[in-house]
């Protein structure tokens with residue numbers, strides 16, 4: 313067989329699914345028993361993960377700075393704040409341990425999300441919509457409406473605040489989903505607020521002794537802020553070297569609190585390399601989002617990250633994304649603008665972000681680039 317013919321027949325084999333099958337998600341595709349990654353999911357060579365042997369060695373793992381949340385509340389707060397500052401400046405990521413959210417609450421949340429993704433397709437499909445503003449949205453890929461190449465990921469997104477307003481929209485199956493997700497979302501919200509207090513202190517904007525913010529009520533506004541939870545499901549992939557679970561992106565909010573199961577997959581960009589985050593059982597991986605980079609006037613960094621998939625195991629993660637209320641304008645804190653460090657970003661808001669991601673390629677940190685002043 314000539315190479316041209318063999319390429320063509322390979323393409324036909326890969327493309328045996330009708331195009332609309334891809335809209336139903338990657339889990340559905342796997343349930344229909346595929347042996348090869350369809351063309352729709354194959355990334356250009358330059359964007360594919362590096363799967364050479366040495367890239368799986370420890371050299372490509374990263375141990376993120378670990379913040380002991382219990383210590384942060386005790387006499388060593390000052391030292392922990394220093395580590396926190398360092399983590400936010402150097403990595404844009406850290407892991408939080410001893411955070412006070414019980415292992416039961418964590419495993420119940422992961423477990424109920426796993427059971428959601430295992431429901432019959434018709435049950436999951438009820439929540440499928442491409443309306444980015446829907447209070448509950450089951451979908452696939454990254455930006456399903458506009459991705460040319462699809463990612464190996466399905467997700468369930470739920471708006472979480474205020475819980476009583478949104479609860480009746482959340483999936484009614486599995487039967488315990490609403491209860492588990494409601495209590496988990498409130499616990500992560502409290503943890504987020506405590507972490508933000510520490511972060512504001514590390515920026516010199518809050519003082520524990522005086523219990524006041526120098527920044528106009530930012531903490532109060534964050535208490536009323538937006539929260540979105542995203543459960544991500546990355547099914548086993550027959551050819552993980554050809555695709556990604558999520559493309560390089562940064563998160564839009566102030567902080568994302570991510571719960572990952574024991575399966576590796578998250579990579580962050582560090583010193584121009586992609587490094588895999590080693591999971592710590594029951595810890596949260598926390599990352600700075602675009603809004604905190606803007607608010608800190610560029611001192612804290614919202615870092616690109618992506619997700620690899622694997623051949624053996626389904627990976628399920630739950631991300632909780634927090635910001636100010638959706639309609640609120642995000643701007644650099646006036647306290648952090650000086651002659652030496654002039655204002656670096658334009659005002660922005662959630663609507664501008666949504667508009668941007670529905671129209672552009674979010675692969676590079678393009679949204680932040682689009683609002684940079686210098």
Ligand SMILES: O=C(O)CCC(=O)C(=O)O
Nearest residue numbers: 542544563578619629631
């Ligand atoms: O699943 C992961 O490891 C990362 C998820 C993520 O980056 C996101 O939901 O924004």
Ligand SMILES: [Fe+2]
Nearest residue numbers: 561562563617
């Ligand atoms: Fe993310």
